[in-house]
Amino acid sequence: MQDLRGITYDEFVILKQKDFPQAEGDLSKLLRDIGLAAKVINREVNKAGLVDILGMTGSRNVQGEEVQKLDEYANEQMIKYLRAGGQCCVMASEEEEDFIHVEDDHAVNAKYVVLFDPLDGSSNIDVNASIGTIFSIYERISVGVPSIEDVLQAGNKQVAAGYVIYGSSTILVYTSGNGVNGFTLDPTIGEYCLSHPNIKTPENGKIYSINEGEYNNWLDQGVRDYVNYCKENNVEEKRPYSARYIGSMVADLHRNLIKGGIFIYPSTTKATKGKLRLLYECNPMAFLVEQAGGLANDGKNRIMDAKPNELHQRIPIFIGSKNMVIKANEFLVQ
Ligand code: AHG
Ligand code: MN
Numbered sequence: 001m002q003d004l005r006g007i008t009y010d011e012f013v014i015l016k017q018k019d020f021p022q023a024e025g026d027l028s029k030l031l032r033d034i035g036l037a038a039k040v041i042n043r044e045v046n047k048a049g050l051v052d053i054l055g056m057t058g059s060r061n062v063q064g065e066e067v068q069k070l071d072e073y074a075n076e077q078m079i080k081y082l083r084a085g086g087q088c089c090v091m092a093s094e095e096e097e098d099f100i101h102v103e104d105d106h107a108v109n110a111k112y113v114v115l116f117d118p119l120d121g122s123s124n125i126d127v128n129a130s131i132g133t134i135f136s137i138y139e140r141i142s143v144g145v146p147s148i149e150d151v152l153q154a155g156n157k158q159v160a161a162g163y164v165i166y167g168s169s170t171i172l173v174y175t176s177g178n179g180v181n182g183f184t185l186d187p188t189i190g191e192y193c194l195s196h197p198n199i200k201t202p203e204n205g206k207i208y209s210i211n212e213g214e215y216n217n218w219l220d221q222g223v224r225d226y227v228n229y230c231k232e233n234n235v236e237e238k239r240p241y242s243a244r245y246i247g248s249m250v251a252d253l254h255r256n257l258i259k260g261g262i263f264i265y266p267s268t269t270k271a272t273k274g275k276l277r278l279l280y281e282c283n284p285m286a287f288l289v290e291q292a293g294g295l296a297n298d299g300k301n302r303i304m305d306a307k308p309n310e311l312h313q314r315i316p317i318f319i320g321s322k323n324m325v326i327k328a329n330e331f332l333v334q
């Protein structure tokens with residue numbers, strides 16, 4: 001196979017267009033619009049640490065302008081670039097209560113629906129830990145005026161999904177159902193370049209990622225039993241495993257995708273259906289991880305087969321290396 005390492009994301013997306021002849025380039029354009037919005041978000045994320053130095057205090061900066069929260073800023077940029085691109089007729093965001101119908105003339109015949117978490121892990125901004133943007137793309141199913149049914153599609157209908165991680169470098173990872181590829185932003189040329197071709201996640205990881213502070217609040221005893229299993233020494237199975245948890249889904253999953261591991265956000269006494277959102281957090285991550293050879297379920301059923309009932313629906317999630325997810329599921333009462 002041709003070694004494409006180093007080619008830009010825009011070139012790669014166009015090259016892969018032949019896999020989707022029915023998409024006529026619209027999907028490629030949409031993916032590039034998202035990449036562009038993420039570059040703008042990246043610029044602002046990189047400046048976040050300068051806020052105090054530049055004298056921005058409270059909610060106003062030195063020029064008397066409102067200082068925006070980064071997740072609101074990221075939300076605005078995603079909406080702005082997706083709207084301008086004209087390839088999507090419906091958007092939905094973690095930061096918006098209702099879905100957005102794009103009514104501009106140039107988007108009248110647009111056939112895509114984009115759901116996104118504009119900034120994931122935002123509690124980590126202050127401490128300079130990695131955060132990200134997550135997106136999920138569907139074809140519209142409505143005829144005429146777009147409706148909520150366009151947004152409430154099962155994850156198995158996604159045509160593409162991905163995330164951008166703003167970390168020690170900025171990496172865009174996406175799938176359109178034909179493997180997973182990662183592109184690192186080269187700030188000197190302002191382009192994402194293919195750095196992680198055809199990502200496959202190890203079948204047997206050694207990392208477990210869960211907010212263990214909630215140990216006593218997990219609704220399912222099986223989750224406690226599995227975590228205790230991860231901690232037990234076992235030479236043959238190379239246990240104990242390592243605990244790693246940033247509290248930023250994108251960062252935790254990106255690490256586990258590359259190194260192998262399991263990420264769990266289970267039901268708790270406070271969050272009885274888990275905390276993470278089905279449509280713009282769990283489904284896109286499930287699509288990526290499955291495409292990389294891993295698994296994603298709610299303890300029993302595949303995440304991508306869940307039937308969404310509402311835009312901001314939550315779901316428990318067990319996601320990552322195939323054999324780790326299977327093992328974790330065995331501890332749960334089915
Ligand atoms: P967001 O910043 O988009 O609200 O998402 C935060 C999420 C997710 O990134 C992370 O995995 C999870 O919250 C962490 O939750 P806990 O602090 O409860 O562990
Ligand atoms: Mn999030």
Ligand code: MN
Nearest residue numbers: 094117119120
């Ligand atoms: Mn968010």
